[in-house]
Amino acid sequence: MKFAFDFDGVISEMPELFSTLTIALKSGGHEIFIVTDFDENYRNFRESELAAMSIAYDHLIITGSKQTFMQQEGISFAFDDDPEYYNDKQCVHLYAFSQAKRR
Numbered sequence: 440m441k442f443a444f445d446f447d448g449v450i451s452e453m454p455e456l457f458s459t460l461t462i463a464l465k466s467g468g469h470e471i472f473i474v475t476d477f478d479e480n481y482r483n484f485r486e487s488e489l490a491a492m493s494i495a496y497d498h499l500i501i502t503g504s505k506q507t508f509m510q511q512e513g514i515s516f517a518f519d520d521d522p523e524y525y526n527d528k529q530c531v532h533l534y535a536f537s538q539a540k541r542r
């Protein structure tokens with residue numbers, strides 16, 4: 440399966456959890472995409488953050504069109520704190536962190 444993880448508001452909030460999760464998924468043969476709308480000029484910076492957090496992944500995707508990317512790539516499951524990116528039924532969004540912040 441193809442899994443997508445947002446960085447800001449998701450991995451950044453609980454890096455230890457997502458390190459464990461991404462390592463486990465990748466070792467199980469799944470494909471891991473980090474999908475962020477972070478500035479492409481800071482790709483190296485983002486890669487160093489992911490390395491420092493021990494996040495396992497196959498692809499770092501920097502795009503302003505997350506929803507289009509998810510549909511085109513056929514992502515099975517996505518973790519994102521912003522549900523507005525995911526109107527398509529192929530993508531499941533997790534916005535527990537954004538909900539928790541509102542409480």
Ligand SMILES: [Mg+2]
Nearest residue numbers: 445447448520
């Ligand atoms: Mg986010």
